Amino acid sequence: MNRQTYYLIADIIHKNRTWIKVIGTEKLVEMRILQDGMLKPLLFKAITLKSYREHYCFKRSCTWNINEYDLSMGLLALCKKDPSASERIKHDALTLRDVEYIIEKASFGIIKLELDDYEY
Numbered sequence: 777m778n779r780q781t782y783y784l785i786a787d788i789i790h791k792n793r794t795w796i797k798v799i800g801t802e803k804l805v806e807m808r809i810l811q812d813g814m815l816k817p818l819l820f821k822a823i824t825l826k827s828y829r830e831h832y833c834f835k836r837s838c839t840w841n842i843n844e845y846d847l848s849m850g851l852l853a854l855c856k857k858d859p860s861a862s863e864r865i866k867h868d869a870l871t872l873r874d875v876e877y878i879i880e881k882a883s884f885g886i887i888k889l890e891l892d893d894y895e896y
Contacts, residue, residue, distance in 0.1 A: 777848040784868055785847065786823050788875045792891040795831040799824040805843045820844040825879075825887065842882045850878035 783801065790798045805822040808815040820843040827838045854861045854877050864870055870878075872891040879889055 777844055777851060780868060781851070781865060781870075782821070782823075782844060782847065784870060785875055785878060788870060788872065789823075789825070789879070789889060789891065792872055792893050794890050794892050795829055795834075796825050796827050796887070796889060799826045799839070803841060805841050807843060807845060818845075823847070840883060840887060842879065842887075846882035847878060850881035853881045854878055 786798050786801045789796070801821065801823050803822045803824050804819045807818050807820055809818055810816075822841040822843040825840045825842065827834050827836060830836050851865065854874060855865070857877070858874075861874060864874065872893060876889045876891055879887055
C-alpha cells in the first residue's frame with residue numbers, strides 16, 4: 777500500500793466519522809508472519825481507531841489498531857469485488873463505501889464504520 781492511500785483512508789475516516797475517530801496513524805504494531813517454516817516478526821504502521829461514544833456492543837473508549845498489512849488485504853478484497861476500485865485507488869478517489877469495506881475486511885468483520893458525509 778502506498779503512503780498516500782494509507783493517509784487518505786485515515787483522512788476519510790476522520791472527516792466523515794459517526795461513532796469512531798482516528799487517534800493516530802504512526803503507531804508501529806508487531807505482527808508475525810510464517811516464512812520458511814518460522815514465525816518472523818515484522819513491524820507495520822497502524823491506524824489507531826477509538827470509539828468516542830457507545831455503539832452497539834462497543835463501549836465508549838474501545839481502541840483498535842488496524843495495521844497496514846491488513847489494510848492492504850482489504851484493498852485487495854475491494855479490487856476483487858469491484859474492478860473499478862483500482863482506478864479510484866490510483867487517482868486517490870476512494871469513496872466512503874470503499875473505506876468502510878476496507879476497514880471491515882481489515883478488522884475481520886468487527887468494525888463497521890457507518891461513515892456519513894453530512895456537514896456540521
